[in-house]
Amino acid sequence: MRISKKVDELYRLHGTYNPTALADFLEIQIRYVPFLSNPDGQFINMVDKPIILINEKLRESPKRFFVIAHELFHAIEHSDLAGYYVANDKFRGKLESEANKFAASLIFRFHIDKTGDMPYSFEKMQLYYGISEDISNYLLDGIAQNNNAFL
Numbered sequence: 001m002r003i004s005k006k007v008d009e010l011y012r013l014h015g016t017y018n019p020t021a022l023a024d025f026l027e028i029q030i031r032y033v034p035f036l037s038n039p040d041g042q043f044i045n046m047v048d049k050p051i052i053l054i055n056e057k058l059r060e061s062p063k064r065f066f067v068i069a070h071e072l073f074h075a076i077e078h079s080d081l082a083g084y085y086v087a088n089d090k091f092r093g094k095l096e097s098e099a100n101k102f103a104a105s106l107i108f109r110f111h112i113d114k115t116g117d118m119p120y121s122f123e124k125m126q127l128y129y130g131i132s133e134d135i136s137n138y139l140l141d142g143i144a145q146n147n148n149a150f151l
Contacts, residue, residue, distance in 0.1 A: 003004070003098065006103070007027045015109035019069035019103075023052060028075050032056040041067040043074040050075050055099060063130025069103035077102075104135050 003114040011017055012026045025032055035055040036043075040063070042053045052071040058064040078095055081099050107129050111119050122136050 003025055003102045006073075006102065007109060010106075011109070017106055017113050019072050019106055019110070022106075023068060023072055023075075026050075026072075026075070028052055028072065030054060032059050041071045041079070043071045047090055058130075061130055062128055065129045066103050066107055066131050066135070069106045069110075070099045072106075073099040073102035100135055102132070107131065 007017070010022055014022055015024075016022060020030065031054070033053045033056060035053075035057075040055050040058060044051050044053060052068060052075060054064055054067055054071075058067060074095070077098070077134045107125070108119065111125065111128065122131075125131050126133075
């Protein structure tokens with residue numbers, strides 16, 4: 001529920017669910033960089049400036065929306081935990097799960113706001129936003145609940 005409230009708060013403050021526009025409003029730069037196969041994205045603070053790094057291979061991919069949304073959550077909620085994040089696998093798993101829930105919620109609502117319709121299948125959300133199979137439960141919960149108290 002905390003994640004849903006965070007998404008609602010961002011929308012109330014900025015009038016959009018678009019993760020790229022939200023990063024812009026929050027003065028978080030998005031840069032496409034030449035990562036190898038991993039990671040798809042990463043959040044860093046460089047000289048106290050928040051930056052979301054996205055694998056340049058995703059520049060034209062619909063998956064960039066989900067990756068930006070995921071990293072946006074890290075920028076908002078976890079910006080001061082980078083060292084602890086790297087050192088603790090259990091903690092990292094919790095942070096990644098929260099970021100995935102946030103990204104699923106944000107993208108779900110972005111889709112509704114953009115199209116005026118509920119997504120009618122997970123496959124369409126994969127096609128439009130590059131969402132991976134492991135995120136399906138978060139989205140399917142939101143679809144089943146008809147966007148009421150999503151996450």
